[in-house]
Amino acid sequence: MLEDNLKQQLQAYLERLTRPVAIVASADDSEASREMLALLQDIVTLSPLLSLSQDDSSPARKPSFALSSPGQAIQLRFAGIPMGHEFTSLVLALLQVGGYPPKVEEAVLEQIRALDGEYRFETYISLSCQNCPEVVQALNLMAVVNPKISHTMVDGALFQEEVERLQILSVPQIFLNGEPFGAGRMGVEEILAKLDTGASARDAEKMKAKDIFDVLVVGGGPAGAAAAIYAARKGIRTGVAAERFGGQVLDTMGIENFISVQETEGPKLAAALEQHVRHYEVDIMNRQRAQKLQAAADGTLEVQFESGGTLKAKSVVLATGARWRQMNVPGEEQYRTRGxxxxxxxxxxxxxxxxxxxxxxxxxxxxxxxxxxxxxxxxxxxxxxxxxxxxxxxxxxxxxxxxxxxxxxxxxxxxxxxxxxxxxxxxxxxxxxxxxxxxxxxxxxxxGLLPNTEWLKDTIKLSPRGEIEIDARGATSLPGVFAAGDCTTVPYKQIVIAMGEGSKAALSAFDHLIRSSAPAVAKAA
Structure with a gap:
C-alpha cells in the first residue's frame, strides 16, 4: 500500500511515540475495506508501539478505524482511507495519540481541557480538499486533549448515502452532536471561539491592553507575512492582526510559479510563512476582522476590530488581500454550499x-x-x-x-x-x-477576486474597483498608512509580487517612523 520511501519517512516520525497506540479497524468485504486494512497493516510494521485489531461487529462505519492508547480516554476515528491531503492528518493523529506533544500554545491547550459537556464531532471531507486537513487535525487534537470530545473524519466519496441524506455539497462540513456546526476551513482557535463564547470578549480586552505598535500589519497573507518579517528584522515592535493567517493562499491548490520552488501547495506555503514570522518577536493576533481605521490628533493610528478590540500603532501596513468574487445574482447566496x-x-x-x-x-x-x-x-x-x-x-x-x-x-x-x-x-x-x-x-x-477594503471607504482613497490606491513606495492617502498585495492597485495579483510589495511597504513604514521621530535640527543663526 505504502511506497518504500514513504514508509521510511513515516518510520522516522513514529520513533517519536512515547506510549502504545491501539488501532481498531471495522471492515466489510468491500474493496475500500481491503485497501484500508492493507494501509494499516503497513503502518503497524513501522513501530513496536503500534498494534492492529479488527472488530467487524462494531456499529461504526465501514471501512473505518479508531485510534486510542491504553489508559487514555481518546475517541478518534477515521471513516475512510486517509490518503491524499489527509495522510498528514493520520500521521499527526498517530503521534498525538502516542504521546507526542502538539505544537500548540499551552493557553490554547488549557482552553480545550476546560471545555465541559459532550462534544461529538463529525467532519465530512474529500481527499482532494486542501482546506479539510486543518479542520480534521484541529478536532483530532481536541479529541486527544479532552476526553469529553470525540471526532470522526468521514470521507464523503465513500459514504455517499450519508452525504446525500445530509445534503452535503461542499467540504469540509462539521457536525456537532448531529447538528450542523460549521463549514469551510477552521483551525483550533476558530472552533474554540464558537464553543467558548466568552473567548472573543477576553481577546478584545487583551488587545486593548497592548502597548502601541511601531508597525501594525492588518492581514496575514503573503504580503502581510513579508511586511511583518521585514519590520521585525528592524528591531521595532511589530504586530499582525488577521482573520486567518495565510489568507487566500490557504484556498490555492497547486503553486508552480513561486520562484525557486518548483511546486508546492497553498496550505504548505501558508504554514511556512507563519513559521517564519513566528521566528521573530511578532505579536500575532488571529481571528480578527478589521472594522475601522482612524488617525488621532497626535499622529498615532487606531484600528478597531469586530471583536470589540482595538490596537494602536505609529504606522500601519494594510494587507487585507481579496476574496472570491460572487456573481451577485438571485439564488447564489441561498444555495451557497448547497450546490x-x-x-x-x-x-x-x-x-x-x-x-x-x-x-x-x-x-x-x-x-x-x-x-x-x-x-x-x-x-x-x-x-x-x-x-x-x-x-x-x-x-x-x-x-x-x-x-x-x-x-x-x-x-x-x-x-x-x-x-x-x-x-x-x-x-x-x-x-x-x-x-x-x-x-x-x-x-x-x-x-476573479474582490479586494477586502469595504471597511476603508471613508478613511483612505480607493480606486473605482475598491482597491487601495498606493504610490511607488506603498503609501496610501493617509500619512503613516501603507498597503500591499491584492487589496491594492498594484497590477498582477501574484504571490511573489505580494511578498515584494509587503516588504516594500514595511521598509516605507520604517522610513516613515525614522523621519517622523527625528528631532528637529536648529537653524544656524
Missing part, C-alpha cells in the same frame, strides 16, 4: 457523475472545468465575453474533452433550486437577448 461552490478541488468529488457549470473563462475557470471534467458527467463553461480569456494551452486542453460544452457571450442571471439545493441556472444570450435555463446539480464560480 454553489468556489473551490473545484475541495468540492468537486462531491459532484461525481453529476452535471455542473463553471462560471468564468479565465485561467482559473478553464482550469476548474478541466479538473471537473474528470469527475463529473458533464461540464458547461459559461463566459460573459465573446471569447475565452484563458491561456491558449488551457483552451486547447478544454476543447479536447468530450464532456465539456463552452458557451460564450452569456450572462448568468439566476441560480435556481428546489429550496434545498441547486437544480440549474438561467443565463441570457447577450447577442439575441434570449433567456435560457440549464439543468444542473452544481455551479462553480470562478470570476
Amino acid at each position: 454553489v461552490a468556489y473551490c473545484p478541488h475541495c468540492d468537486g468529488p462531491l459532484f461525481k457523475g453529476k452535471r455542473v457549470a463553471v462560471i468564468g473563462g479565465g485561467n482559473s475557470g478553464v482550469e476548474a472545468a478541466i479538473d471537473l471534467a474528470g469527475i463529473v458527467s458533464h461540464v458547461t463553461l459559461i463566459e460573459f465575453d465573446a471569447q475565452l480569456r484563458a491561456d491558449a494551452v488551457l483552451q486547447n486542453k478544454l476543447r479536447s474533452l468530450p464532456n465539456v460544452e463552452i458557451i460564450v457571450s452569456a450572462q448568468t442571471t439566476e441560480v435556481t433550486g428546489d429550496g434545498q439545493k441547486v437544480n440549474g441556472l438561467k443565463y441570457k444570450e447577450r447577442v439575441s437577448g434570449e433567456i435560457r435555463h440549464l439543468t444542473l446539480e452544481g455551479i462553480f464560480v470562478q470570476i
